[in-house]
Amino acid sequence: MATDLRLPTSTIVLPDKDRFLNEENPFEAMMSRFDRAAALLDLDPGIYQVLRHPEKQITISVPVMMDNGEVKVFTGHRVLYNTSRGPAKGGIRFDMAVTLDEVTALAAWMTWKCAVVNLPFGGAKGGVVCDPLGMSVGELERLTRRYTAGIISTLGPDSDVPAPDVNTNERVMAWIMDTYSMHVRHTVTAVVTGKPVEMGGSLGRREATGRGVMFVVREALGHLQRPMAGATVAVQGFGNVGSVAARLLGQQGCKIVAISDRTGGYHNPAGLDVDAAIAHVQRHKTLEGFTGGDALTNEALLELDVDVLVPAALENVITSKNAQRIKARIIAEGANGPTSAGADAILEEKGIFVIPDILANAGGVTVSYFEWVQDRGGYFWSEDVVNERLRDIMTRSFHDVLALSRQHRVNMRTAAYMLSISRVATVHKLRGIYA
Ligand code: NAD
Numbered sequence: 001m002a003t004d005l006r007l008p009t010s011t012i013v014l015p016d017k018d019r020f021l022n023e024e025n026p027f028e029a030m031m032s033r034f035d036r037a038a039a040l041l042d043l044d045p046g047i048y049q050v051l052r053h054p055e056k057q058i059t060i061s062v063p064v065m066m067d068n069g070e071v072k073v074f075t076g077h078r079v080l081y082n083t084s085r086g087p088a089k090g091g092i093r094f095d096m097a098v099t100l101d102e103v104t105a106l107a108a109w110m111t112w113k114c115a116v117v118n119l120p121f122g123g124a125k126g127g128v129v130c131d132p133l134g135m136s137v138g139e140l141e142r143l144t145r146r147y148t149a150g151i152i153s154t155l156g157p158d159s160d161v162p163a164p165d166v167n168t169n170e171r172v173m174a175w176i177m178d179t180y181s182m183h184v185r186h187t188v189t190a191v192v193t194g195k196p197v198e199m200g201g202s203l204g205r206r207e208a209t210g211r212g213v214m215f216v217v218r219e220a221l222g223h224l225q226r227p228m229a230g231a232t233v234a235v236q237g238f239g240n241v242g243s244v245a246a247r248l249l250g251q252q253g254c255k256i257v258a259i260s261d262r263t264g265g266y267h268n269p270a271g272l273d274v275d276a277a278i279a280h281v282q283r284h285k286t287l288e289g290f291t292g293g294d295a296l297t298n299e300a301l302l303e304l305d306v307d308v309l310v311p312a313a314l315e316n317v318i319t320s321k322n323a324q325r326i327k328a329r330i331i332a333e334g335a336n337g338p339t340s341a342g343a344d345a346i347l348e349e350k351g352i353f354v355i356p357d358i359l360a361n362a363g364g365v366t367v368s369y370f371e372w373v374q375d376r377g378g379y380f381w382s383e384d385v386v387n388e389r390l391r392d393i394m395t396r397s398f399h400d401v402l403a404l405s406r407q408h409r410v411n412m413r414t415a416a417y418m419l420s421i422s423r424v425a426t427v428h429k430l431r432g433i434y435a
Pocket of ligand 1: 261
């Protein structure tokens with residue numbers, strides 16, 4: 001990227017802000033960061049316009065025969081936000097809260113996330129408005145297959161590659177892969193990622209996001225010249241991302257002093273036994289009743305005086321309301337959107353080093369990329385190879401973002417957006433506008 005990238009902000013077309021209006025809307029948070037980064041870049045207004053609009057939005061009706069013999073019609077969406085850098089990549093969620101606006105914003109988010117770690121993918125997202133917890137396995141399978149058939153023209157290893165998201169999992173990915181393969185008359189494993197390992201999934205995928213968090217925390221501590229050994233860590237959320245990050249950071253010598261889930265948190269200044277906590281969750285489903293530390297609330301966990309805070313549960317847990325009280329030296333955003341845009345300036349003023357979500361939790365999509373590569377090559381890597389390649393990508397990406405943040409004297413979040421937007425914009429400039 002060239003050094004002098006500034007245009008007067010007046011030449012940047014202002015975004016349509018009809019949607020996403022308040023601080024705690026995670027999509028507004030993302031779009032306001034996009035605008036800040038775009039204003040700092042040499043984006044001509046035409047490319048800004050292109051990047052502000054989704055490439056393709058598909059909305060379909062999904063009729064499903066329910067177990068009681070009634071036909072119910074669900075609404076499904078798939079949005080390809082930008083495919084200039086490669087096939088669209090992004091999850092499919094089944095949830096009552098799915099809307100086309102939300103799916104579009106999440107698809108944009110995927111575009112920046114893939115670009116920041118330099119994967120040859122664009123961004124997409126999909127969803128079906130439904131309550132999967134109230135549906136039988138048979139109903140879910142029929143819903144998944146009909147939704148897949150409805151969006152089949154966009155799907156494909158070279159065009160659009162879904163993955164699991166809220167309320168979808170390996171089993172759903174297996175149904176999508178099978179439906180697509182039946183349509184094209186041969187088995188195509190690379191059409192989705194997050195599949196079971198037995199049918200083309202990648203080793204290391206389950207742990208990839210938490211492992212990626214560990215790698216970027218390691219680099220951040222090194223950058224701030226703080227030793228990993230004995231660094232204190234608090235982790236909010238003890239699911240896939242939080243528990244793996246806690247375990248791997250512990251293995252690197254960090255002291256995990258607090259963990260939490262939806263039932264509450266546990267604090268032990270001497271260090272918690274993370275393996276015992278994981279075993280507790282395996283037995284009881286939640287951390288409730290864990291005896292390895294003193295109880296504390298999720299709010300109090302965020303305000304602990306620790307070296308590293310890993311929010312790995314929900315969006316908008318750090319806002320302008322509590323940012324002033326955050327004492328961590330480093331925040332590694334395992335969750336998507338845990339910090340509101342209003343909190344950014346406060347954290348920056350306090351000198352807190354934030355590793356933004358699009359970088360910190362990109363380990364998951366990176367190993368999804370490895371899965372796609374392995375499926376296409378028909379040659380599968382050992383878990384060690386997967387983990388080493390993940391380490392290389394996360395470490396390199398951290399330093400790419402850090403270098404840009406120093407060059408432009410901006411925080412890591414703005415730098416991450418600048419890097420990804422400039423990567424997407426560069427490809428648009430090179431390709432030109434097809435007429
Ligand atoms: P998960 O469902 O496995 O775990 C979520 C955890 O958060 C659980 O421990 C749950 O109890 C806890 N939680 C829920 N509500 C809470 C609350 N109010 N207070 C405190 N804790 C609460 O989910 P996950 O896969 O670990 O994802 C966590 C976050 O990371 C989400 O924002 C997700 O979008 C993001 N993320 C996940 C991946 C991935 O590969 N799994 C990749 C990128 C980003």
